[in-house]
Amino acid sequence: MESEMKLDRWGYEVRTCSDACMSAIDSYYQQVLSYGRKRSVILDAPRSDPQCVLGNILAAHFLCSGDSSRASPFIDAAKSCLNHASSYEKAVFDVVLYFISPDRDDDLAVELHSKLLQDFPRDLVSLKRAQILCFYMGQPDLSLKLVEQVLPINGNENYIYSMLAFPLLELGRMEDAEKAGKKGYEINKDDPWSQHALCHVYQFDCRFKEAVEFMEDCARSWSSLSSFMLTHNWWHVALCYLEGKAPMTKVRDVYDHCILKELERSDAVPAEVYLNAVGLLLRVYIRGELHAFGDRLRFLANNLTNQAFWFLDWHFDILALWALSFTGEFTKAEDLLKGLNSRISVMSEKKRQLMLRGLSLAECLFKYGKGDYKQARESLGHEFDAVNFKIIGASDEQLEVFTEVYISLLLNTGEPTKAIQAIEKQLKRREGLPFLWCLLEKGFLMLGKGEEAEGCGKKARELEAAYFP
Template identity: 55%
Template sequence: MGEKGVKFDKWGYQVKTFSDKCISAINDFYDQVLNYGRKRSIILEAPVHDGSCVLANTLAAYFSSSTHPSEALSFIQSAKSHYDESTDYEKAIFDAVSCLISEDRDDDDALQLHFKVLRENEEEAYIHGMLSFPLLELGRMEDAERAARKALEINEHDVWAQHCLCHVLQYECRFPEAVQFMEECSPSWSSCSSFMYTHNWWHVALCYLEGHSPVVKVLDVYDHCIMKELDKDDATRPEVYLNALGLLLRLHIRGEISLFEDRLKNLAELLTDKALWYLEWQLDLLMLWALTSRNKLSDAQELLEGLKLRVSKMNDKKQKLMQRGVSLAEAVYEYGRGNDEHALQLLGLDFNACDYKVIGASDEQLDVFNEVWYSLLLNTGQATKVIEVIERRFESRDGVPFLWRLLEKGYLMMGREEAVRAADKANHLESAYFR
């Protein structure tokens, strides 16, 4: 205990509260967030023990913001009413979180506010795991792998670092190595949140898929390691659906959806629940595809119009930023309906999914929209463009059999002899990864 009414959290920061139970709930929440645990709701206990604690209310608002906006607003208002008597640390957290969860948030402002609360700790695995992710998103794969492995040296059960290392192995087309590593790590995921648990298995399934493993292996992951999560009482449905849909769309693009048709139909029925809508852009886009592809056009149209309406109510800066998300949503809607010409017109001939990070997705998650674009180009006779784009992509990543198959199709459409070479390369890769 420091001065009267001030306690210290597990990091040594001052928090204005008289309640040991309040501090305990805050510390438990830190652990749950950093470990992607499924008991993040522990933070809701903190303001129960001390309703005047600014940090307790602020973190409760952050936790509630994505699923219960009205509750989040109530927590923020409670925090704001005691802001003046809080510590500098609490003020910094309040300012950052308030900006982050605001409907008109400015991401640049939110980032700058977070830098004010950043504290380095070289001996914490979390620091290196969190560093690894932006490095890999910047394409610095060697540095990202080094940071992830450093985190795992400190704590081999750091789930985020495991996930980051899988990203690197997957990008470098080391698919069997990635699968073996993740399957060995998987026992440590039992306490993870629905998102982290199913997302790690999504990576495993993608490695099987990209490495041309039998599709029944992907089916097994989908059934038993993604959708099975919904059997748990504390499962978070949107987090599960996000990873399920991301996998199903890739299967559809590859012409492997036949084994999953009933699963997609059942999932599309669940997606008509409007409580799932507008929680995050990436999920909304994937739901648009599922709803349109299963001919639930009225639901899809309502979802799309709702996205446009929400953007129209944003400030000018945010509207301009989110316009990419709107155009991608429109294209996905048309793609799901089978209107390939219109979908391609919306995306254009210079599309690159990495330019659409505004929807809140990693490069790996966004790449499915590149694959949609490749398919649209082929379906509309743009073989020259497909060849140009994929050949350029092979300069950095040429170990995915599916891309060689697309290149083969492009060459065949143009009557070019290189189709034989592309087919041979695809055959070699398909037989090399999972024997």
Template identity: 40%
Template sequence: MGGREEATTRRDRWGYSVRTDSGDCIDAIDAYYEQVLAYGRGRAVILRAVNYDSSCALANALAAHFVATKNPEEASRLLHAANASLDNATPYERAVVAAISCLLGDNKDEEMALDRHVELLKEFPKDLLSLKRVQILCFYLGRPAVSLSIVQQVLVHNEDRSYIYGMLSFPLLELGRMTEAEGAARKGLFIDSRDIWSQHNVSWMLALPHGIPVHLSCDSPLNKVLEIYDQNIWKELQRSDAEPVEVYINALGLLLRIHLRGHTHDIAERLKFQATAVKDKSIWHVEWLLDILALWALACTNERNEAEELLDSIKSRFSTLSSQKQQSMRAAIQLAQAIYEYGRGNLVKVFDLLGPDFDAANFKMIGASDEQLDVFNEVWYINLLNMGQVPKGKGVFYRRYARSAFAGEKAKTLEAAYFR
């Protein structure tokens, strides 16, 4: 490495070279890594990295990815700046920019993004931020086996880092390999008891997803459930650094579960507030899961025009996808239509759309966890019961929960809710 290159290259947290004269820029990039991996609220620190060095390719690319869902135009500008700096960038930076470029804008190509992240991690296996990015991509593509393979590929290079074990645990969970998942998560906690992702995975296996006991939404007193909705979910919007899309997904998921227990009147006002919130078109199509839950909220509150507009917009979005992507997402469109019809109370149409053998576990392509997907199984069970098909509903319920990760306490409480 020549003298000039040494003077303008600094190493990031992973030990990889980044072209910048600014120590503050590198510090901000490293802080961003920490915030993303720890699910912190200070992820906007990456924008300071760009302010410290507007010519840093890595800072611009990471900032583009950070703002992409909230400000696509700014993301495009930042990505253009990253690409404009590639001639003077390090090989590591070029690999990161190439991988992120496939995730943003009109040239978005998830399959190519997956391939580029795999190649990036072969050459730069200590880059846990890129590993996190590709894990999220695999999650939205519904490919837990691929996610697991990628983590295993880089594990040997990161055995002393707690984060890697939370990342290892997650696809194991998705694949139903509970004992291995728990072992990985506990190893992460042994290294760092504060590791959020490992904590999350251990909690999930203890039937405490997202910090809220599963049985709380099944058989606890309704006032306790609504208190958690008000204080732990909806109140989050009062924070300046809140992520509205995440809040709406959590809120609607819980409201739908309460609705399925027959407490529609008790949540009427909350559901109206939520329906008003999801009329905001700026949050449409950010997450497939939110779009589908929003269809239910709008239809259930008789906001028929907005519900139909959202459904039409989802179908229009689908028509712009590549033929390969359409093939993988076709079932998601059927689910969206079915949940819309469920909100309207059209039980026969729901059954026609979902079919007699519906299993939400096959819908990972909408970017939802097993627990988030499971509410759609509940919709299907309730729909069967409301149509008078009690024997079929009970039979499928018992078969599924006997073999699922939810066997035990949750199965008992759901059984009480459905078949009492």
């Protein structure tokens, strides 16, 4: 096999005889970094050159996110041509092959990515792959270390600063995250990850009106985004309206016309839409506003009975358990919970110990949906800190709903003192959140502390009036 070497987007050598193959690889890079909905373009690479190692192994990785059995022919094709591949292709092949292995050790996978990025630091798609892995490991510190490793050589490269911003905000370094997000946005105003990072910062700081105006202005660039990124950005907008105590019609309009509407597209990925939809409705429910959404939760639950949507993502499964049990789909919810137990039982001991936390949260949401508050509370153990649950694949902002569930359970099971402690801990992080002051008011009322309750209620209403008057 003698093919010429071509250079990819990063300037690294790829052995291929086909310009079309190289074009497909570069287009795939762009789709990954921009959260595009056409990542399947990578399948054009092996079609154009069946002997290209890089095209085949990237196609295998893409297919592993669906039916993994479809990836095998591409892995075999890459292996058969490996001797003729460039050093860069061989490095990517080794890392991706291990990454998609069912027996993968996540720590080793991160180490392998770090070594790859030492040798080929311009490969931002491998950086992105590693960062996503770190996200599901619940280790933003590792994610930050990886991006800082390659930052000097990438200078003002597109997408690099949004990849810097996210682990910074997950580590609570909001000022640094905002600076990085703004730099990424200056380089490319259509970078959805920069937009998303800035929204995270504004939302955390309770700058709700600023966040909504910023994101609604950015929305013109979202039509080409994946189902997840499109609906997740709108989820943030809806949540800003909700947390800023805008009229519930604002939240519902975003839900109907910007999140659920994605399902009308022929290339939509329903599970990615449902994740953001049910995550929003759980927040609405905790705030006692679910009645404003009619039968929308029932519609979601009916779709979530489809087992094709199960076991794709722990965060999604946990939210689905609440939706199913709350709407009376107890048998389906029990089947989903049993399935999560089964999956934990075959994990390595190291992974199993981590995911037992996720299982406790799953059991809690199942019981919470049933209205069995005492047992739901017991599922979380003596202490609860959402930061320990990042391993379900959720950001700090997504995890906050489970803190709200925890506080709600404390209030509903007669533990107002403990609830007040949990609320005050949250207020140290987000003092401008009206809902926390409402919860604190309730806690003080339960203790018979009318004066303190009155002060909290007044603070809540002042904040509510300030954001969306």
